[in-house]
Amino acid sequence: MDIDLMLKVYPFFLEAAWVTILLSVLTAILGLICGTLGAAARLSRFAVLRFLGAAYVSVFRGTPALIQLFILYFGGPQIGIQLDAFEAGVIGLGINAGAYMTETIRGAIIAIDKGQREAARTLGLSGWQATYRVILPQAARLMVRPLGVNLNMLIKATALVAAIAVVELTYTAQRYIGSTYKPFEMFLLAGVLYMIIIYVVGRGVAWLDRKVQIT
Amino acid sequence: MTEQTHFVEIRHAQKSFGTLEVLKDISLNVERGQIVGIIGSSGSGKSTLLRAINDLDPLTGGEIWLDGVQVNKTLPHRQYEKHINELRQHVGMVFQHFNLFPHMTARENVTMAPKMLKGLSQADADRLAEEQLDKVGMLERIDYYPSQLSGGQKQRVAIARALAMKPKLMLFDEATSALDPELVEEVNLVMKKLAEEHMTMIIVTHEMDFAASVCDRVLFMDKGVVVEEGPPSVLFKNPTQNRTREFLRKHIEGAS
Ligand SMILES: Nc1ncnc2c1ncn2[C@@H]1O[C@H](COP(=O)(O)OP(=O)(O)OP(=O)(O)O)[C@@H](O)[C@H]1O
Ligand SMILES: [Mg+2]
Numbered sequence: 255m256d257i258d259l260m261l262k263v264y265p266f267f268l269e270a271a272w273v274t275i276l277l278s279v280l281t282a283i284l285g286l287i288c289g290t291l292g293a294a295a296r297l298s299r300f301a302v303l304r305f306l307g308a309a310y311v312s313v314f315r316g317t318p319a320l321i322q323l324f325i326l327y328f329g330g331p332q333i334g335i336q337l338d339a340f341e342a343g344v345i346g347l348g349i350n351a352g353a354y355m356t357e358t359i360r361g362a363i364i365a366i367d368k369g370q371r372e373a374a375r376t377l378g379l380s381g382w383q384a385t386y387r388v389i390l391p392q393a394a395r396l397m398v399r400p401l402g403v404n405l406n407m408l409i410k411a412t413a414l415v416a417a418i419a420v421v422e423l424t425y426t427a428q429r430y431i432g433s434t435y436k437p438f439e440m441f442l443l444a445g446v447l448y449m450i451i452i453y454v455v456g457r458g459v460a461w462l463d464r465k466v467q468i469t
Numbered sequence: 470m471t472e473q474t475h476f477v478e479i480r481h482a483q484k485s486f487g488t489l490e491v492l493k494d495i496s497l498n499v500e501r502g503q504i505v506g507i508i509g510s511s512g513s514g515k516s517t518l519l520r521a522i523n524d525l526d527p528l529t530g531g532e533i534w535l536d537g538v539q540v541n542k543t544l545p546h547r548q549y550e551k552h553i554n555e556l557r558q559h560v561g562m563v564f565q566h567f568n569l570f571p572h573m574t575a576r577e578n579v580t581m582a583p584k585m586l587k588g589l590s591q592a593d594a595d596r597l598a599e600e601q602l603d604k605v606g607m608l609e610r611i612d613y614y615p616s617q618l619s620g621g622q623k624q625r626v627a628i629a630r631a632l633a634m635k636p637k638l639m640l641f642d643e644a645t646s647a648l649d650p651e652l653v654e655e656v657n658l659v660m661k662k663l664a665e666e667h668m669t670m671i672i673v674t675h676e677m678d679f680a681a682s683v684c685d686r687v688l689f690m691d692k693g694v695v696v697e698e699g700p701p702s703v704l705f706k707n708p709t710q711n712r713t714r715e716f717l718r719k720h721i722e723g724a725s
Contacts, residue, residue: 369566373562373568374570376523376525376560377582377634378557378634381550392572395572
């Protein structure tokens with residue numbers, strides 16, 4: 255194992271790791287927005303919205319994220335969507351992550367005992383008041399851990415955008431393999447950096463989860 | 470439309486869940502200050518009838534009137550919601566499983582709805598919480614979370630929460646059924662206190678002794694109909710219907 259080489263290219267990988275982090279953050283934000291809207295649609299009292307929410311989930315969980323990215327990035331221009339690789343990466347992965355988060359958020363909401371809504375409604379709260387004052391604060395606590403799992407998967411999925419030439423960790427590793435012919439060292443370096451990112455995020459999620467629990 | 474003469478008036482209530490008919494042509498009047506008990510075996514429709522009164526389980530036929538206002542009147546969705554939300558503020562409900570809000574302290578459980586719906590200031594809300602929790606003997610636990618309370622304590626907080634809206638009618642759906650036997654009495658005492666204050670109450674219960682001691686009138690339901698009703702002294706001692714006798718034999722012997 256060529257440790258010297260690893261130390262030499264390490265700064266470039268670190269730079270690429272920041273791209274991975276930025277990509278993850280933006281994807282997570284977009285994913286949360288899509289997931290919230292998706293869950294709201296799936297729980298709507300309007301059948302059309304419920305159908306659209308369910309369709310969103312089955313389409314984006316039912317096809318490879320890589321294909322979704324390719325359609326958006328390579329197929330997009332054909333239907334008038336011009337995005338650079340980074341934008342396509344964020345939008346493609348964000349919408350994909352949103353489908354998983356839809357199910358997470360919905361799952362947490364429906365896990366709240368229906369007696370909670372009934373008690374709130376019985377006091378005279380409107381459906382919306384019961385949702386934001388009684389249901390969501392409880393569901394939010396249940397969501398932290400499973401959303402953490404979504405986040406973990408999302409960070410790993412950012413590796414896919416190497417395929418559309420976004421210069422993040424995986425792409426950087428591939429590029430240095432081209433010049434060094436040392437795939438073991440380069441992928442190992444990328445892998446270690448992914449692990450660090452995921453470890454830190456995992457600890458953050460665990461901390462948040464503890465913090466929001468009711469005494 | 471006939472004149473409203475009773476405080477609560479249920480006319481020909483009918484309720485089906487799909488093809489299952491759970492309430493079959495039930496009529497019932499309750500006067501202001503009256504305490505009516507509903508007894509009957511599991512699945513007879515007691516909860517469904519109670520929950521129809523505040524529209525948690527809307528009827529599929531018949532009418533319910535409360536203090537001169539029809540509960541289940543026909544209105545466009547938005548207006549209907551508004552009407553129901555307004556009406557529910559005057560009807561307290563206590564559930565078998567308490568349904569306290571676990572993310573709120575006893576104080577917050579009690580004050581949430583009054584603050585939200587009546588715009589109470591924090592100071593007024595605190596006063597209200599203290600007054601209501603004191604009434605149910607829970608003042609010293611005012612800042613406890615539900616998870617820190619026993620079942621009986623939870624139920625007393627739940628009663629305080631309902632009372633904080635100053636309801637004119639209280640509905641109890643087996644308020645003590647989920648409690649350990651030694652905790653039943655503390656909740657019953659609170660309900661008796663309400664009875665002494667002439668709160669109008671409709672109480673679904675499996676406790677025959679309790680029904681006999683607080684109710685002015687008791688209804689026996691079976692398979693979606695009111696089989697027999699009368700003052701407890703009559704219904705429990707001299708029931709006229711076979712089905713009532715059979716039910717009472719099982720339940721009173723079973724209890725003693
Ligand atoms: N939401 C619902 N959907 C379908 N069926 C229901 C629903 N709620 C109640 N039922 C049915 O209606 C019937 C009456 O139920 P209800 O809860 O009113 O009985 P109950 O007299 O309160 O019984 P218990 O003493 O067990 O509480 C039962 O057969 C029950 O299965
Ligand atoms: Mg019941």
